[in-house]
Amino acid sequence: MSTKLEPTLIVIFGATGDLAHRKILPALYEMAVEGQVPEQTLILGVGRNKGKSDAAFRQDVNQSIEKSGVSDADAITKWCDTRIFYQGIGKGTREEFSKLHAKITSLEKKHKLNGNRIFHLAIPPEGFGPTIKSLGVSELNKSLGWTRLVIEKPFGRDLQSARELNDLIHKYFEEKQVYRIDHYLGKETVQNLLAFRFGNSLFESVWNREKIEKVEIIVAEELGIESRADYYEKSGALRDMVQNHLTQLLTLTAMEIPLAFQSDDLRFEKVKVLRSIAPIRAEDVVFGQYTEGEIGGNGVRGYRQEEGVRSDSTTPTFVALKMRVENWRWHGVPFYLKTGKRLKDRMSEIVVTFRCPPVALFKSSEGKGTQPNVLVIAIQPNEGFRISFQVKQPGPEMAVQSEWMHFSYSEAFGPIPEAYHTLLLDVMRGDQTLFVSADETLASWQLYTPVLHAHRAVHPYPAGSWGPKEAEKM
Numbered sequence: 064m065s066t067k068l069e070p071t072l073i074v075i076f077g078a079t080g081d082l083a084h085r086k087i088l089p090a091l092y093e094m095a096v097e098g099q100v101p102e103q104t105l106i107l108g109v110g111r112n113k114g115k116s117d118a119a120f121r122q123d124v125n126q127s128i129e130k131s132g133v134s135d136a137d138a139i140t141k142w143c144d145t146r147i148f149y150q151g152i153g154k155g156t157r158e159e160f161s162k163l164h165a166k167i168t169s170l171e172k173k174h175k176l177n178g179n180r181i182f183h184l185a186i187p188p189e190g191f192g193p194t195i196k197s198l199g200v201s202e203l204n205k206s207l208g209w210t211r212l213v214i215e216k217p218f219g220r221d222l223q224s225a226r227e228l229n230d231l232i233h234k235y236f237e238e239k240q241v242y243r244i245d246h247y248l249g250k251e252t253v254q255n256l257l258a259f260r261f262g263n264s265l266f267e268s269v270w271n272r273e274k275i276e277k278v279e280i281i282v283a284e285e286l287g288i289e290s291r292a293d294y295y296e297k298s299g300a301l302r303d304m305v306q307n308h309l310t311q312l313l314t315l316t317a318m319e320i321p322l323a324f325q326s327d328d329l330r331f332e333k334v335k336v337l338r339s340i341a342p343i344r345a346e347d348v349v350f351g352q353y354t355e356g357e358i359g360g361n362g363v364r365g366y367r368q369e370e371g372v373r374s375d376s377t378t379p380t381f382v383a384l385k386m387r388v389e390n391w392r393w394h395g396v397p398f399y400l401k402t403g404k405r406l407k408d409r410m411s412e413i414v415v416t417f418r419c420p421p422v423a424l425f426k427s428s429e430g431k432g433t434q435p436n437v438l439v440i441a442i443q444p445n446e447g448f449r450i451s452f453q454v455k456q457p458g459p460e461m462a463v464q465s466e467w468m469h470f471s472y473s474e475a476f477g478p479i480p481e482a483y484h485t486l487l488l489d490v491m492r493g494d495q496t497l498f499v500s501a502d503e504t505l506a507s508w509q510l511y512t513p514v515l516h517a518h519r520a521v522h523p524y525p526a527g528s529w530g531p532k533e534a535e536k537m
């Protein structure tokens with residue numbers, strides 16, 4: 064166990080929800096079993112149901128951890144019985160937060176904790192503001208130890224709302240106490256992008272407009288909106304995926320070399336990228352919405368036929384953007400971002416296409432002329448990277464063809480740790496490197512808010528395709 068970690072009370076708001084049960088609680092169990100957190104660490108689940116008991120909550124947690132693939136039933140039961148508690152807060156009134164305060168202080172006293180608290184808001188975004196305010200008003204943000212606030216995405220719905228949320232947070236918490244999660248940053252493969260760029264001088268010397276022709280960032284999903292119509296109708300593809308996940312991939316790909324691998328330096332460089340992106344032009348955006356189609360041989364319905372979606376909805380389930388990073392390194396290199404639901408395949412990739420040699424000395428066996436080197440960084444699935452080379456085709460003719468060299472994360476290292484495991488451990492360590500700063504939220508909303516507010520056509524595309532044809536043209 065790291066000696067730096069101190070016993071902590073982790074308070075999870077939304078502890079009955081999907082995220083808490085699929086990701087957060089299994090990750091906390093794994094950290095405990097692996098001895099990465101002090102044994103005294105306690106978890107207090109908070110929900111609106113005041114009728115729920117510690118025992119009932121423990122039973123739910125037990126089942127979720129088993130479902131996550133852990134098979135040691137006795138160890139899970141023991142952990143739940145000794146480490147997990149529950150408190151219902153109903154509508155979250157002042158009185159109910161006082162009771163929560165009393166429960167927290169009594170747990171801390173009984174278990175001899177020194178007041179270190181993490182408040183993890185795993186609740187729908189409309190609950191962020193009221194919960195943060197109640198934490199402040201009830202003075203739960205003040206303790207004898209340190210307090211940290213963890214907030215899930217989405218952070219705001221536009222520039223104005225993100226500004227208001229940041230202002231509210233900063234009324235009760237200092238920025239160094241705030242951990243805005245974008246779970247893409249917890250993925251090993253996303254962090255590997257930094258190692259790849261800054262640990263290998265081979266690539267850094269060609270990572271610029273002289274050698275790179277274009278960069279494409281693609282996050283494609285086969286899934287539709289499942290049972291999340293209510294959330295998705297208010298969100299759409301740009302808010303759901305681009306403003307956060309794709310933008311993280313963009314900033315890590317385009318950023319300058321940070322002074323050191325530490326929170327302030329890294330976050331500063333990411334904000335610089337966002338500030339150097341030119342306003343997105345109308346002709347550089349394509350929105351789409353899936354219609355009925357076929358995925359993996361099965362028929363699937365269109366977005367407007369999904370349960371809970373309006374039959375005349377114009378919410379985009381697809382977006383493609385062309386971005387111009389107007390700085391010395393990237394001037395003239397287009398960055399294409401593309402994401403959509405119900406696409407042909409599930410994959411997240413960064414594709415870097417290098418410039419072709421200026422003179423074509425050789426014939427291409429594929430009849431396509433000289434091909435560029437292409438570097439594909441695969442975030443998921445088949446995590447790793449591959450790079451294409453021109454090689455001579457065996458035979459009497461001097462003709463070249465493209466072949467790939469690849470690195471597979473799982474072949475080299477076996478199973479990849481879960482993003483939440485990495486991120487929660489970092490919160491406990493007090494390391495903000497892999498979290499989004501207030502400045503970054505504002506810089507990114509500054510970029511996307513005009514796109515959201517402009518009225519643009521939403522082009523239909525059949526489920527199981529790669530999106531509307533208008534995006535291909537772009």
Ligand SMILES: NC(=O)c1ccc[n+]([C@@H]2O[C@H](COP(=O)([O-])OP(=O)(O)OC[C@H]3O[C@@H](n4cnc5c(N)ncnc54)[C@H](OP(=O)(O)O)[C@@H]3O)[C@@H](O)[C@H]2O)c1
Pocket residue numbers: 076077078079080081082083109110111112184185186187188189190215216217246
């Ligand atoms: N699920 C994921 O994979 C995922 C991934 C990335 C980010 N997120 C983000 O994580 C957060 C939680 O997601 P989720 O999928 O777990 O959502 P969820 O299941 O809909 O909600 C979590 C819990 O929050 C409580 N809740 C609902 N509305 C509330 C409100 N207005 N105020 C306070 N509590 C409320 C509910 O518990 P009670 O009824 O018991 O109070 C619910 O079980 C969201 O912000 C989401 O965008 C989720």
